Amino acid sequence: MHPSHHSRHHINLRLERWHRRCIYLGCFALLASGAGWLLARYFMRPVGQFGETIHPLEPWAMKLHGGAAMVMLFFVGSLMNAHIRRALKAGRNLATGWGMLLTLSLLTASGYGLYYLAGEADRPLWSATHWIVGLAMGLLIVLHVALGRRGSRHRSH
Helix, strand or coil: CCHHHHHHCCCCCCCCHHHHHHHHHHHHHHHHHHHHHHHHHHHCCCEECCEECCCCHHHHHHHHHHHHHHHHHHHHHHHHHHHHHHHHHHCCCHHHHHHHHHHHHHHHHHHHHHHHHCCCCCHHHHHHHHHHHHHHHHHHHHHHHHHHHHHHHHHHC
């Protein structure tokens, strides 16, 4: 076996438990707060004397979502050396890894756009883009972790 090929099999990409848990907790907070906002915005808005009004959960969900996004950007940055660079070098789980990087870039850009760029006319498009990509990211994370663990088990046998 070629030495560089052999060494690729021994690159440990598994995150430390505390790191993994922080990332999972951040992902959960983002998904839960985003889903909470979606439910409150589209299914729970009370109708008052003057029409539909904002549900009290909406602003709280957005505050939690914004805070969780800041925390997650920190932890994604921490993955650059500890996980992403080594996975690229090892050539492992690249399809879902690149998919996650692309999806995260779209989420970051659309979140920034919603906060700083969207006007009233184009806000629905920014919003729909953000929450559709966000829900897809939840599925992509599960797929990436599952494929990574499956690949790790296959290499250890």
